[in-house]
Amino acid sequence: MTAPQVELLNMTKRFGANLALNNVSLLIRSGTVHALLGENGAGKSTLVKCLVGFYHPENGHIQVNGREHRLNSPKDADALGIGMVYQHFTLVPSMTVAQNLVVSGARLPAYINWQSELKRLTEVTKKLPFHVPLDVRVSQLSAGEKQKAEIVKQLYLGRKLLILDEPTSVLTPAEADEVLGYVRSLTRAGELSAVLISHKFHEVRRYADDVTVLRRGASVRTGAVADLSDDALAEAMIGEPVSKMVQHAPKSPPKPNIVLSIKDLCVNGDNGLPAVKDLSLAVREGEIAGIAGVSGNGQLELVEAMMGQRDRNGTITVSGSSFNGTRKEIARLGVYGLPQEPLKNACIDRMSLAENLALRNFDRAPLCRGIAMNYGALAVQAERLVAQFRVKAPGLTASMNALSGGNVQRAVLARELTQDVRLLIASNPTFGLDFVACEETYRRIVEARNGGAAVLLISEDLDELLGLVDRVLVMSAGRIVHEVLADCADKRVIGKYMAGMKAA
Amino acid sequence: MDVTSIGWLTLPLAILGGAIRVSTPFIFVSIGELITEKSGRINLGLEGTLMLGAMAGYGVSYLSGSPWLGVLAAGLAGTAFGLVHGLLCSVKRVNDTAIGISLIVLGTGLAFFFGKPLIEPKAPALPSISLGFWSSVPQVRAASDVNALFFVGILLAFAVYVFLNRTGWGLMLRTVGDSEDAARALGFPVLRVRILATMAGGFLAGIGGSFLSLSYPGSWSEGLSSGQGIMAVALVIFARWRSINALGASLLFGGAGALGPALQGVGVTGYYYLFNAAPYILTLAIMVASTSRAAPFADAPGELKLHR
Ligand SMILES: Nc1ncnc2c1ncn2[C@@H]1O[C@H](COP(=O)(O)OP(=O)(O)OP(=O)(O)O)[C@@H](O)[C@H]1O
Ligand SMILES: [Mg+2]
Numbered sequence: 143m144t145a146p147q148v149e150l151l152n153m154t155k156r157f158g159a160n161l162a163l164n165n166v167s168l169l170i171r172s173g174t175v176h177a178l179l180g181e182n183g184a185g186k187s188t189l190v191k192c193l194v195g196f197y198h199p200e201n202g203h204i205q206v207n208g209r210e211h212r213l214n215s216p217k218d219a220d221a222l223g224i225g226m227v228y229q230h231f232t233l234v235p236s237m238t239v240a241q242n243l244v245v246s247g248a249r250l251p252a253y254i255n256w257q258s259e260l261k262r263l264t265e266v267t268k269k270l271p272f273h274v275p276l277d278v279r280v281s282q283l284s285a286g287e288k289q290k291a292e293i294v295k296q297l298y299l300g301r302k303l304l305i306l307d308e309p310t311s312v313l314t315p316a317e318a319d320e321v322l323g324y325v326r327s328l329t330r331a332g333e334l335s336a337v338l339i340s341h342k343f344h345e346v347r348r349y350a351d352d353v354t355v356l357r358r359g360a361s362v363r364t365g366a367v368a369d370l371s372d373d374a375l376a377e378a379m380i381g382e383p384v385s386k387m388v389q390h391a392p393k394s395p396p397k398p399n400i401v402l403s404i405k406d407l408c409v410n411g412d413n414g415l416p417a418v419k420d421l422s423l424a425v426r427e428g429e430i431a432g433i434a435g436v437s438g439n440g441q442l443e444l445v446e447a448m449m450g451q452r453d454r455n456g457t458i459t460v461s462g463s464s465f466n467g468t469r470k471e472i473a474r475l476g477v478y479g480l481p482q483e484p485l486k487n488a489c490i491d492r493m494s495l496a497e498n499l500a501l502r503n504f505d506r507a508p509l510c511r512g513i514a515m516n517y518g519a520l521a522v523q524a525e526r527l528v529a530q531f532r533v534k535a536p537g538l539t540a541s542m543n544a545l546s547g548g549n550v551q552r553a554v555l556a557r558e559l560t561q562d563v564r565l566l567i568a569s570n571p572t573f574g575l576d577f578v579a580c581e582e583t584y585r586r587i588v589e590a591r592n593g594g595a596a597v598l599l600i601s602e603d604l605d606e607l608l609g610l611v612d613r614v615l616v617m618s619a620g621r622i623v624h625e626v627l628a629d630c631a632d633k634r635v636i637g638k639y640m641a642g643m644k645a646a
Numbered sequence: 647m648d649v650t651s652i653g654w655l656t657l658p659l660a661i662l663g664g665a666i667r668v669s670t671p672f673i674f675v676s677i678g679e680l681i682t683e684k685s686g687r688i689n690l691g692l693e694g695t696l697m698l699g700a701m702a703g704y705g706v707s708y709l710s711g712s713p714w715l716g717v718l719a720a721g722l723a724g725t726a727f728g729l730v731h732g733l734l735c736s737v738k739r740v741n742d743t744a745i746g747i748s749l750i751v752l753g754t755g756l757a758f759f760f761g762k763p764l765i766e767p768k769a770p771a772l773p774s775i776s777l778g779f780w781s782s783v784p785q786v787r788a789a790s791d792v793n794a795l796f797f798v799g800i801l802l803a804f805a806v807y808v809f810l811n812r813t814g815w816g817l818m819l820r821t822v823g824d825s826e827d828a829a830r831a832l833g834f835p836v837l838r839v840r841i842l843a844t845m846a847g848g849f850l851a852g853i854g855g856s857f858l859s860l861s862y863p864g865s866w867s868e869g870l871s872s873g874q875g876i877m878a879v880a881l882v883i884f885a886r887w888r889s890i891n892a893l894g895a896s897l898l899f900g901g902a903g904a905l906g907p908a909l910q911g912v913g914v915t916g917y918y919y920l921f922n923a924a925p926y927i928l929t930l931a932i933m934v935a936s937t938s939r940a941a942p943f944a945d946a947p948g949e950l951k952l953h954r
Contacts, residue, residue: 198833217833232831234824237817237950245821246832250814279944 145173145335146207146223146302148193156186157544160536162188163199164359170303170352172207173332175325177350178339178369181379181576183534184356184546186339187229190305193337194219194226206303220248221300227309229291229339229486229547229574235281239291241276243298251541266298272320282413284438287483293321305337308547310575314436314602341548341576355379380505380578388572396612398431401565401596407456409440409447417443419620421456425565426461430587430597432605432628433610436640440525440620441467441600442482443570449481460565476595479500480571484554490542493509495535498525498542499557531556531582547574559586566590569600584610604633604640650769656785660911662829663789665897666796667862671854672698672896673799677806677889682728683882685843686823689731690746690852692851693875695724701764702900704866708769711910714766716769717795724852725845730843750875764866768907772861784809784837789801790882793861796862803893806839818842823911860900873926880929884936902928921939 148170153161162185170176176184185380192196193204204211213219219443229511233242240263244254247266248295251608264274274283276290283291289312296304310318326349328334335370339352347367354364362369376384399442402425411417418440425431435441438518446452451469458465460475469475481487489498489612500509500520508519524538533552542550558566568587572580587610601607607614614631616624616639624639626632675692682689689695699720708714731749735742775797778790810816819828821830822839829836854874860867885891906921 150880194831215833216831220833226831228831230827232825232828234821234828236824236945237820242819245814246818250818254812254814254817256812281944423705442659 143378144302144304145329145332146582147172148207148224148303148335150189150193151203151205153189153192153199155185155192155197155199155342157536161190162359162577163425165201166356166359166361168361168364170337172335174351175329175336175338175349177346177353178337178356179341179346179353179375179379180230180356182533182574182579183546184379185359186250186356187307187546188354190226190307190337191620193305194224196226196545200496202582209559218595219492220299223295224305225299225301225303226305227289227296227307229307231288233280233288233291233295238277238279238280239283239294242280242291243276243295245336246295246299248299252352263298266397267294270294271324272317285315286314286437289313290317301334303335303337306338308337308341308574309618311570312437312602315604318345327350341580346375347372357381369640376577391439397594399427401427401461402426402598403457405457406449407444407447407454408456408592409443409454409623410585411440411443412424417620418447418454421620421622423615423622425596425598427596428591428594429613430591430599430611431615433598433600433615433617433622434607435600435602435637439617441569441617443620444617445479445481445567447599447623448567449477449479451487470562473506476562477567478558478561478563478565479567480551480554480558481570482573485543485547485550488554488558489550494539494541495528495533495545495553496520496538499524499553501529502557502561511516513536517641523607527553527556527560530560532579548579550577551575552579555583555586559590563590563593563595566595566597567600568597570602571599572601572603572606604636608633616640647662657908657912659785659789660908661901662903663791664908665901666792667900668798668903669896669900670793670799670861671874672858672881672899673796673803673893674850674857675874676853676856676881676892676896677802678724678847678886679882680847680880680887680889681806681819681850681893682844682948684819684823684839684947685888686826686947687735687742687844688729688746688879688950689749689844689847690705690743690876690879691749691753691819692730692746692878693871693873694750694757694848695727695752695848695851696855696858696871696875698727698753699724699852700859700870701761701819701855701866702852703856704769704859705760705764707771707860708767713769713770713772713860716860717772717853720852720856721849722813722852724848724850724855727852728848729841731843731848735844736837736841758868759867761868765868768937769860770886771864772857774861787928793857795857795861797861799896800893803889806889807943820947823949825948851878852897877925877929880933883946884929884932887891887947899925899928 150583153163153166166189180186188197192199195215195218204213211222223646240260244259260276273292274287274294280288289309303500307482309321309370311464313321321345325336329336340346350367353367355362355375357379373384405422407415409417409418433441443452447454448458460477465475486493500523503509509516521538533553534549571583575583587597599611608628608631611628613624613625614628614636616636618639675696678687680694702723703716703720706719707713727749731745734740734745772793773792774793776791780788781787810820818834819839821832822834822836826836858870879893881892885895898926902924905924906918909921910918
């Protein structure tokens, strides 16, 4: 048996005054998958970062197979066969996948003969059940491919303990099944132990043996997955019995006037090739239109072009006037939204939470008086939004990159959804959110719709999409290939269009 | 008459010879800057390093009688300056651009201060290799007298290419420069790599400076540099952070720089100063033409935060 048993004892970690981990202990049995559950900001990422030597806990011990180890850097973890797929990508964007694999090896080779190296890498990666191109730059991979490349990297490095921090948020259900199924089979064979952080209960139930729930930095529940019901887990996460899911307000039929109209839109991707091809669509007032599709089929480019982040051909009009994403137009036409990777695309990561919350309206009263900022009003607004959307942060003045992944998302939603929204564009709005926050976000999107806003929702999660939207558009290879009302949608048909097996 | 016998060849030959001479410091400084930038930092201070290297190289060559010792001394002076830059920038919240600018001033000042006694004496110059022995035409011979450092520079460009693409350390350097998060996750010593890369850049810039004082123009004076250290930064961007391109770009700039003197040589004296401005105009034109919003630089080190 080569899979190690790893035990964390009494881990405590502070960030300034913020106690991120409070005396947490965790036992990962040999040859099992151990799931970590918890709300956004509960400390899951912090705990596993301590385990790979990325953070240094104030207190606590790490034992591998009963022997105590000190991990001062990820290199030490590497030597013990512990590796992690981080929540945010850590591949080097300008290097190819093969170069990334080589540079992450335990010993850096002096001279690399790429011909034989590529042959060797192909041999090794051929045994894996999923395919990632080796000689393509990481920056040109789609989010799903990047995630698979991260996992390939860890498996290639021959890990004995593999930590996966929300690995499936950018994978389609089928890809997630491939990846996690393979990890599962390795643990069953006794070759690997694993830690899986996820917000999806069905994944935990399907792939994990044990589960530990964190709440506000403390371990509140641990045990075999089979012994714990979903309700018990949810209750442990939020600390109170779960009320039944909120019922969405009843749908009212959309009004006839068109808010967003896109005609013959063409957009190039980063590689200079067309990513969106002659795309036309319209969204009406009081309607949620959903774009379904596997990631990397032009959704990202579509959203960036709509928001003026990318050059484009074709016309985009909002409420009848042409829209180029300038600040004036955004405010006048009420266009708001949540882009992909919000920390990168909707925040200024070195500015404070309060300032980030004010990015939409810092140039209007009451946040400014003449040319001067009114920091009092800024703080008041931030406090209100943080309370209303329950953003958990070390403080209003904490810099944005100190927030946990899910809380960045909440902060952006708080800023965008409290404006006078007439068109809402949201890409995967619930990526990385815990189930409470997911429900809240759904409710807010539906509220915006019922308030008369037009909503364009881009999501790779088909179930989420079908539960929310009025009309489904399927995007594949840069085109809308299928359109159907949500009430008469057939998941299998949509799936076929998504996979590009049917053309429009 | 000889001049008429090679006729139209005079001008291209003069430009070629000039290009080789003028480009040599560009090759060293731009490849040095390239190595530094690949680690995720910009060292604008190379202009100061260049002057310091020119002075130190000249001084040591004069004192020891060996120009090659001078080159080494210039490299070491540059390394020391690189170390200063690397250390200062490792302090939290210190900005590499600002440090670079202050190092331009410091380096130039130090060079002038210690260089005062060196303006008069004549130090032994670097040898050049004669490739024109087959011809009896003096213009051909003059153009084919190539300084030894030029060949070192060509080898250097290829060596750096191999280093960045085919060695583990080269990949580590690129990792550190492209994504600090990735480097930390792999346990690479980010600061140490950056400091070493800045030192290596300083070493090469120092050597580039020694070429100015020991080969062409070949003496020490305060007006020795005409901004090669600054232009190297533009060259690196133009070369898309690839060392072989940097070699080509340096030659191109060298050719542009040789245009004025070469034209003067064949008797075209009008617009002399305008032709001398050619490399600078070329810099601007190339920067404008090669920057595109649609396709951000694929090889730009991400930590430089240049694009977007
Ligand atoms: N580098 C940091 N500096 C300061 N505070 C931090 C830092 N990283 C995390 N924190 C804080 O520690 C707490 C736990 O964060 P962590 O990232 O572990 O949460 P998480 O459980 O992974 O949440 P999510 O599900 O949103 O990813 C949060 O309150 C967060 O704001
Ligand atoms: Mg996390």
